[in-house]
Amino acid sequence: MSTSASTRADAAELVRCAAALILDVDGTLAETEELHRQAFNEAFIRHGLAWAWDRALYKDLLRVTGGKERIRAYHERLAAAPPLPDADIAALHRIKTARYAELVESGCCPLRPGVAALLAAAKARGQRLAIATTTSQGNIDALLSRALGRGWAADFDAIVAGDDVPRKKPAPDVYLAVLEELRLAPLDCVAIEDSANGLIAARGAGIPVLITRSMFFRDEDFADARAVLDDLTELGPSEQT
Numbered sequence: 001m002s003t004s005a006s007t008r009a010d011a012a013e014l015v016r017c018a019a020a021l022i023l024d025v026d027g028t029l030a031e032t033e034e035l036h037r038q039a040f041n042e043a044f045i046r047h048g049l050a051w052a053w054d055r056a057l058y059k060d061l062l063r064v065t066g067g068k069e070r071i072r073a074y075h076e077r078l079a080a081a082p083p084l085p086d087a088d089i090a091a092l093h094r095i096k097t098a099r100y101a102e103l104v105e106s107g108c109c110p111l112r113p114g115v116a117a118l119l120a121a122a123k124a125r126g127q128r129l130a131i132a133t134t135t136s137q138g139n140i141d142a143l144l145s146r147a148l149g150r151g152w153a154a155d156f157d158a159i160v161a162g163d164d165v166p167r168k169k170p171a172p173d174v175y176l177a178v179l180e181e182l183r184l185a186p187l188d189c190v191a192i193e194d195s196a197n198g199l200i201a202a203r204g205a206g207i208p209v210l211i212t213r214s215m216f217f218r219d220e221d222f223a224d225a226r227a228v229l230d231d232l233t234e235l236g237p238s239e240q241t
C-alpha cells in the first residue's frame with residue numbers, strides 16, 4: 001500500500017504535537033505475533049493437545065485479545081472437545097509465556113523499522129512515553145529488555161498491561177489507566193496501534209490514533225484512525241535522527 005505525502009505529513013504533525021505517545025506492543029513495536037503463535041503451538045504439544053494454529057487460523061483467532069482468552073475461544077469452537085478447566089488454560093498459558101520469553105530472548109524479534117528512531121526523537125523533544133498493551137508485563141519486559149536494554153522502563157511514565165485492568169482491548173481500560181497515570185487529557189496524546197481492536201480501545205478512551213500496519217492486520221478497517229502508515233519510517237526524517 002502506498003501512503004500519500006499528506007497522510008505522512010498529518011501523521012508526523014500528530015506525533016510531533018502530542019504531549020505523550022502511548023504505544024501498543026504486539027504488532028506495533030515489533031512483529032511478535034508469529035512468536036506468540038509458535039509459543040502457543042509448542043505449549044499445546046507439551047500439554048498433550050493435538051492442536052496446531054496455522055497462520056490463517058491465528059489471524060482469525062487474533063480477533064480475541066489475550067492469550068488465555070484466545071485459548072478459551074478456540075476450545076469453545078471445537079464441537080466435541082473434552083472440558084478444559086481454567087486451571088488447564090492457566091497452565092497452558094504459563095508454558096506458552098515461558099517459551100515466548102525464550103524465543104524473544106534469542107534476539108529473533110527486532111523492533112519494527114522506525115520504532116527506535118521515534119522513541120529517540122520523542123525523548124529528545126521532551127515528550128512522554130507510555131505503553132498500553134494486552135500482553136503481560138513479563139512479555140513486555142522480555143521484548144524491550146532485548147531490544148532497548150535492561151533499563152528501558154525508565155523512559156516510560158506508564159506501562160499498563162492486559163491483566164492490570166478489568167477488561168482487555170477492545171475495551172478502553174488500558175488506555176484509560178494510562179491517561180490516569182500520566183494525568184493527561186486524551187487529546188494531548190496519540191495512541192500508536194496496529195489492530196482494529198487497539199483502535200477501538202484507544203478511540204473509546206477519546207485518544208487520536210495513528211496506525212502502523214502490521215503483518216496480521218494489514219487489511220482491517222481503520223476508518224476511525226487519524227492516519228494510517230505502512231510503518232513508522234514514514235513519519236519522515238525528523239524521526240530518523
Ligand code: XBP
Binds near residue numbers: 133198
Ligand atoms: C496483543 C494480543 C496478545 C498476544 C498474546 O494485542 O492480543 O494477546 O497475542 O499475549 P494488542 P498473551 O497488540 O492489541 O495489545 O498471551 O500474553 O496474552
Ligand code: MG
Binds near residue numbers: 025026027193194198
Ligand atoms: Mg497490537
